[in-house]
Amino acid sequence: MVKPKQKxxxxxxxxxxxxxxxxxxxxxxxxxxxWRYKKDLAQEGLSLIVTRxxxxxxxxxxxxxxxxxxxxxxxxxxxxxxxxSECPLxxxxxxxxxxxxxxxxxxxxxxxxxxxxxxxxxxxEKEEYTLGEAMLPELNLxxxxxxxxxxxxxxxxxxxxxxxAYSSLVHALAxxxxxxxxxxxxxxxxTTQRICIKGKQLEQELRERAMAERLELASWEERAVELxxxxxxxxxEPLGVVxxxxxxxxxxxxxxxxxxxxxxxxxxxxxxxxxxxxxFSYPQDFDLKQTFACPWGIMLDEEPVQVKVRFYDxxxxxxxxxxxxxxxxxxxxxxxxxxxxYEDLVEGxxxxxxxVRSFGSSAEILTPVDWxxxxxxxxxxxxxxxxxxRG
Numbered sequence: 001m002v003k004p005k006q007k008x009x010x011x012x013x014x015x016x017x018x019x020x021x022x023x024x025x026x027x028x029x030x031x032x033x034x035w036r037y038k039k040d041l042a043q044e045g046l047s048l049i050v051t052r053x054x055x056x057x058x059x060x061x062x063x064x065x066x067x068x069x070x071x072x073x074x075x076x077x078x079x080x081x082x083x084x085s086e087c088p089l090x091x092x093x094x095x096x097x098x099x100x101x102x103x104x105x106x107x108x109x110x111x112x113x114x115x116x117x118x119x120x121x122x123x124x125e126k127e128e129y130t131l132g133e134a135m136l137p138e139l140n141l142x143x144x145x146x147x148x149x150x151x152x153x154x155x156x157x158x159x160x161x162x163x164x165a166y167s168s169l170v171h172a173l174a175x176x177x178x179x180x181x182x183x184x185x186x187x188x189x190x191t192t193q194r195i196c197i198k199g200k201q202l203e204q205e206l207r208e209r210a211m212a213e214r215l216e217l218a219s220w221e222e223r224a225v226e227l228x229x230x231x232x233x234x235x236x237e238p239l240g241v242v243x244x245x246x247x248x249x250x251x252x253x254x255x256x257x258x259x260x261x262x263x264x265x266x267x268x269x270x271x272x273x274x275x276x277x278x279x280f281s282y283p284q285d286f287d288l289k290q291t292f293a294c295p296w297g298i299m300l301d302e303e304p305v306q307v308k309v310r311f312y313d314x315x316x317x318x319x320x321x322x323x324x325x326x327x328x329x330x331x332x333x334x335x336x337x338x339x340x341x342y343e344d345l346v347e348g349x350x351x352x353x354x355x356v357r358s359f360g361s362s363a364e365i366l367t368p369v370d371w372x373x374x375x376x377x378x379x380x381x382x383x384x385x386x387x388x389x390r391g
Contacts, residue, residue: 013057297351
């Protein structure tokens with residue numbers, strides 16, 4: 001049964017697409033409630049399409065019945081277009097994929113491909129077939145916009161290996177920019193050779209960001225995920241993704257069905273992931289940001305401790321300090337004799353000490369005393385090692 005607010009949602013979207021932010025404000029609902037409505041409306045034969053900032057509604061199965069059966073040739077050619085829309089294919093590959101559905105297709109595929117190329121629906125590049133200009137509307141992109149987008153897709157393709165989706169996107173974008181465009185796949189590929197990242201692996205970073213986006217979407221859709229994590233298969237219910245600035249790493253926070261507990265998974269240690277059709281119920285009382293508000297990094301198994309650290313204004317230390325504690329809601333900064341006192345309630349001793357140590361002599365822990373002693377022991381151990389080397 002459609003709820004009153006769901007009915008109001010239907011009335012708003014039947015008039016046309018609507019901005020997601022305005023829709024949430026108008027209905028006084030959260031984004032997660034909107035995703036729940038999406039599942040409820042699907043049972044009423046309505047498909048709620050939610051993009052990053054746009055919502056629209058379509059009715060499922062409203063197409064009119066075809067009075068005359070389609071010709072075998074038309075059905076076969078539509079199947080070919082669908083296959084090639086996913087990735088470029090050779091004639092042999094197309095025949096192999098269709099032979100289970102159509103009789104004697106190997107003898108007819110060549111003729112079908114020739115007709116589709118003549119109509120502009122397909123284009124042939126060496127031995128592979130891609131979508132032709134008739135299937136690709138021309139995009140109004142500048143040379144710079146097109147080049148940047150193509151370069152990004154090529155980098156993504158290099159990161160994820162043999163991913164047919166990116167190959168198809170590259171071909172489709174290059175083809176849809178029109179005959180007179182000076183851009184080409186080769187030109188865009190050359191632009192990626194003029195990027196140099198030192199001290200960090202760009203490919204790994206982009207892979208983790210793409211993985212984080214997929215896991216976040218699975219969380220919104222309340223769909224379970226299968227991970228190959230450190231060589232072990234885990235099925236989890238994703239509660240959200242967390243980026244730790246201090247570790248410079250992405251993490252998945254999820255309920256692990258194998259361990260029957262909530263666990264943290266470092267994304268760079270996930271070898272493979274697969275979003276399943278199986279659904280789960282997102283816990284109503286869970287708040288991701290609130291859960292990670294007190295921990296310094298991602299450790300959740302320690303008691304919060306009140307800390308006080310003195311920072312000295314050397315080598316732009318204070319500007320870095322303000323930047324790196326900006327998200328700490330309980331942080332307090334006090335200026336005192338040219339230095340700054342930082343006070344906060346912190347969970348995660350080891351992660352916090354690593355951060356303080358990165359400031360060198362420009363930071364001094366005042367309290368708690370045992371944390372100060374732990375840091376001092378580490379400094380003395382490092383000093384003794386250097387003395388051994390000198391000796």
